[in-house]
Amino acid sequence: MTELRQGSAPLRAGVVSGPSPSVRPRGLSRPEGVAPTVAALVAVAALYFGAAQTGFVFAFATKQVTAVWPPTGLALAALVLGGIRLWPGVAAGAFIANITANEPLLTAVGITVGNTLEAVAGAWLLSLLPGFQPSLARIRDVLALGGAALASTLISATIGVASLLAGGLITAGTIGSVWRVWWLGDVSGDLLVAPVVLVFGSLVLDRTPGATGQVARAAGAALLLGIAAVLVFSPAESYVYLLLPAVFAVGLRFRQTGAALGSLVLACVAIWATRHGEGPFAGASPDIEMLRAQTFVAVVGLTALLVAAIRTERAAAEEQVALVARMVAERTAELSAANRELEAFSYSVSHDLRAPLRAINGYSKAIVEDYAGVLDSDGVAMLQRMRSASQRMAQLIDEMLMLSQLTRKPMHRRRVDLGAIAHEVADELCAADPGRSAEFAIDPGMVVVGDAELLRTVVRNLLENAWKFSSGQHNTHIEFSRRHDGTFVVKDNGAGFDMRYADKLFRPFERLHTQTEFPGSGVGLTTVQRVIRRHGGEAWAEGRVGEGAAFYFTLPTEEP
Amino acid sequence: MIADDHPILLVEDNEDDEVLTVRALRKSGVANRIDVAHDGEAALDYLLDRARELPALVLLDLKLPKVSGLDVLRRTRADERGKLVPIVILTSSKEESDLVAGYSGGANSYVRKPVDFDQFADSVRQLGLYWLVINEPLVVRGECE
Numbered sequence: 266m267t268e269l270r271q272g273s274a275p276l277r278a279g280v281v282s283g284p285s286p287s288v289r290p291r292g293l294s295r296p297e298g299v300a301p302t303v304a305a306l307v308a309v310a311a312l313y314f315g316a317a318q319t320g321f322v323f324a325f326a327t328k329q330v331t332a333v334w335p336p337t338g339l340a341l342a343a344l345v346l347g348g349i350r351l352w353p354g355v356a357a358g359a360f361i362a363n364i365t366a367n368e369p370l371l372t373a374v375g376i377t378v379g380n381t382l383e384a385v386a387g388a389w390l391l392s393l394l395p396g397f398q399p400s401l402a403r404i405r406d407v408l409a410l411g412g413a414a415l416a417s418t419l420i421s422a423t424i425g426v427a428s429l430l431a432g433g434l435i436t437a438g439t440i441g442s443v444w445r446v447w448w449l450g451d452v453s454g455d456l457l458v459a460p461v462v463l464v465f466g467s468l469v470l471d472r473t474p475g476a477t478g479q480v481a482r483a484a485g486a487a488l489l490l491g492i493a494a495v496l497v498f499s500p501a502e503s504y505v506y507l508l509l510p511a512v513f514a515v516g517l518r519f520r521q522t523g524a525a526l527g528s529l530v531l532a533c534v535a536i537w538a539t540r541h542g543e544g545p546f547a548g549a550s551p552d553i554e555m556l557r558a559q560t561f562v563a564v565v566g567l568t569a570l571l572v573a574a575i576r577t578e579r580a581a582a583e584e585q586v587a588l589v590a591r592m593v594a595e596r597t598a599e600l601s602a603a604n605r606e607l608e609a610f611s612y613s614v615s616h617d618l619r620a621p622l623r624a625i626n627g628y629s630k631a632i633v634e635d636y637a638g639v640l641d642s643d644g645v646a647m648l649q650r651m652r653s654a655s656q657r658m659a660q661l662i663d664e665m666l667m668l669s670q671l672t673r674k675p676m677h678r679r680r681v682d683l684g685a686i687a688h689e690v691a692d693e694l695c696a697a698d699p700g701r702s703a704e705f706a707i708d709p710g711m712v713v714v715g716d717a718e719l720l721r722t723v724v725r726n727l728l729e730n731a732w733k734f735s736s737g738q739h740n741t742h743i744e745f746s747r748r749h750d751g752t753f754v755v756k757d758n759g760a761g762f763d764m765r766y767a768d769k770l771f772r773p774f775e776r777l778h779t780q781t782e783f784p785g786s787g788v789g790l791t792t793v794q795r796v797i798r799r800h801g802g803e804a805w806a807e808g809r810v811g812e813g814a815a816f817y818f819t820l821p822t823e824e825p
Numbered sequence: 826m827i828a829d830d831h832p833i834l835l836v837e838d839n840e841d842d843e844v845l846t847v848r849a850l851r852k853s854g855v856a857n858r859i860d861v862a863h864d865g866e867a868a869l870d871y872l873l874d875r876a877r878e879l880p881a882l883v884l885l886d887l888k889l890p891k892v893s894g895l896d897v898l899r900r901t902r903a904d905e906r907g908k909l910v911p912i913v914i915l916t917s918s919k920e921e922s923d924l925v926a927g928y929s930g931g932a933n934s935y936v937r938k939p940v941d942f943d944q945f946a947d948s949v950r951q952l953g954l955y956w957l958v959i960n961e962p963l964v965v966r967g968e969c970e
């Protein structure tokens with residue numbers, strides 16, 4: 266904060282007793298909010314007092330004002346880390362700091378109230394940001410601190426200046442400039458001192474591993490920065506911008522620790538040099554010198570913290586990306602292992618499951634041939650049934666393998682004319698059953714993008730299905746068209762089905778009819794659905810018993 | 826129907842398949858001696874033995890103990906003399922990988938054993954007819970002869 270000292274009297278005074286000056290909005294106290302220990306309160310008060318004494322080091326000789334008021338930052342950090350319940354410590358520290366400086370009691374009380382309210386308001390504002398991290402690791406944390414600093418310090422500046430005026434320590438004419446200096450000094454305290462306490466406090470509270478080494482290296486870097494700053498601030502020419510890359514580099518390398526320490530060191534040098542008439546900010550009225558130094562240190566402090574936060578967020582994002590990449594790699598490995606297993610399984614099925622069936626079938630036949638004399642017609646018929654059953658099981662095995670391959674085979678997408686395929690299939694169906702009266706209505710121009718072989722399976726299955734289930738009709742009518750919304754439909758005038766069982770249609774080996782009504786294994790529509798889903802589309806069916814069925818499917822539209 | 830002094834080598838580990846294949850061959854009138862190797866190693870011993878005459882036809886299963894059918898095929902084809910013998914893969918699977926490996930390994934033919942014995946017998950009959958009668962074999966005698 267900007268401290269304004271007139272004569273030898275610091276204009277900060279505190280009231281230890283009396284009505285509580287703090288605003289305590291609901292939800293402010295921390296969940297663990299037991300009464301603060303006396304030790305914690307004494308510590309805060311002592312630190313505040315010490316910070317106030319340090320603040321006078323930054324005083325500008327000419328007008329007895331300080332460019333940075335460290336106690337403001339210290340108080341804010343203490344209330345953020347330790348809870349707003351520590352406010353009496355702030356009030357006590359402020360009171361002692363000013364009571365020892367002989368100012369009118371009323372003025373001292375006013376200033377103390379302002380200082381305490383300022384810290385409480387700042388901590389409360391930060392508590393409004395869900396998950397505010399005192400480590401300032403994220404951009405939003407830094408921006409929140411900046412916002413809280415700019416806003417909460419308005420309280421202290423306004424109450425403080427009013428107290429000075431009431432005590433007759435300033436004249437009405439200087440209100441504007443005193444208010445501005447006070448406000449910017451407090452803002453700088455929040456932006457330069459609070460970060461150091463917050464960041465170091467977080468390191469301690471979080472028990473960050475390797476924190477000591479990190480702090481030591483950051484401090485070393487800050488020291489080098491300070492030496493560079495001393496060199497830069499020696500000549501009167503303005504080369505101050507030379508320091509910017511250096512302080513940002515320290516923020517990049519040492520993150521929040523480096524940014525906080527580096528900008529604080531830079532601020533000390535800048536203010537000390539300006540106060541002693543050195544460097545680019547000197548050589549004007551104290552008021553202007555002050556303004557130059559304050560804006561410089563506040564901007565550097567905030568920007569350095571932002572740079573560090575950006576760096577940290579980027580590192581976190583990179584970590585996230587690496588984690589996702591690792592997960593993808595793991596999943597891919599798992600998936601290909603599962604695929605390999607599936608392949609090994611189906612290989613073994615295709616080799617080993619058929620051999621016993623061949624034996625059953627072959628020996629049944631051998632019995633019929635070699636023992637015809639001792640078998641009656643029933644016995645021969647039973648053996649014949651065994652042979653049919655083994656054949657049927659072999660067919661099921663083949664279809665199971667085919668289904669499992671549908672989802673494993675690589676897809677080759679290209680333009681496919683569904684209508685052309687449909688015409689070929691229709692011709693084959695008619696040729697295989699030349700006596701049947703049937704007509705196919707197939708839309709022209711049904712060109713899509715997909716795997717030609719797989720889509721051929723879809724068209725073939727749907728048309729064969731329609732052909733099979735309309736075999737009982739006098740005149741078969743099958744339609745294959747694309748509707749306005751892009752949905753494809755294959756419609757027949759066949760046996761239809763009960764909509765209650767519509768979901769069963771697409772399940773493998775599920776059937777709605779017996780083998781004698783309509784032969785089949787129940788994988789045709791499953792195949793259709795799997796292929797369509799692999800293409801990113803959907804398949805469904807509508808029908809009524811005796812009134813035919815309609816099978817719909819969609820395919821995502823994409824440019825070939 | 827066919828009488829030849831050259832044997833047929835049946836490489837088959839499954840006893841039922843062996844019985845049924847021999848039955849089908851005999852029913853088709855194949856009179857050649859039928860030698861059986863029950864694993865890949867025995868098949869290689871047979872085929873790579875210079876003292877033994879080459880069979881007129883090898884019926885080779887793929888899934889075999891010890892040395893796989895595909896390895897038997899490759900190593901026989903790598904042999905100077907073994908290049909000349911007709912090898913027909915006779916197996917349960919029609920996995921595409923098996924087909925590709927079979928043909929690129931130098932198989933003369935790839936036949937999937939049907940489950941139905943009538944179809945199986947018919948396949949075997951046609952195989953015998955083609956390879957033992959229609960096809961003109963290159964006669965290679967064993968070195969001892």
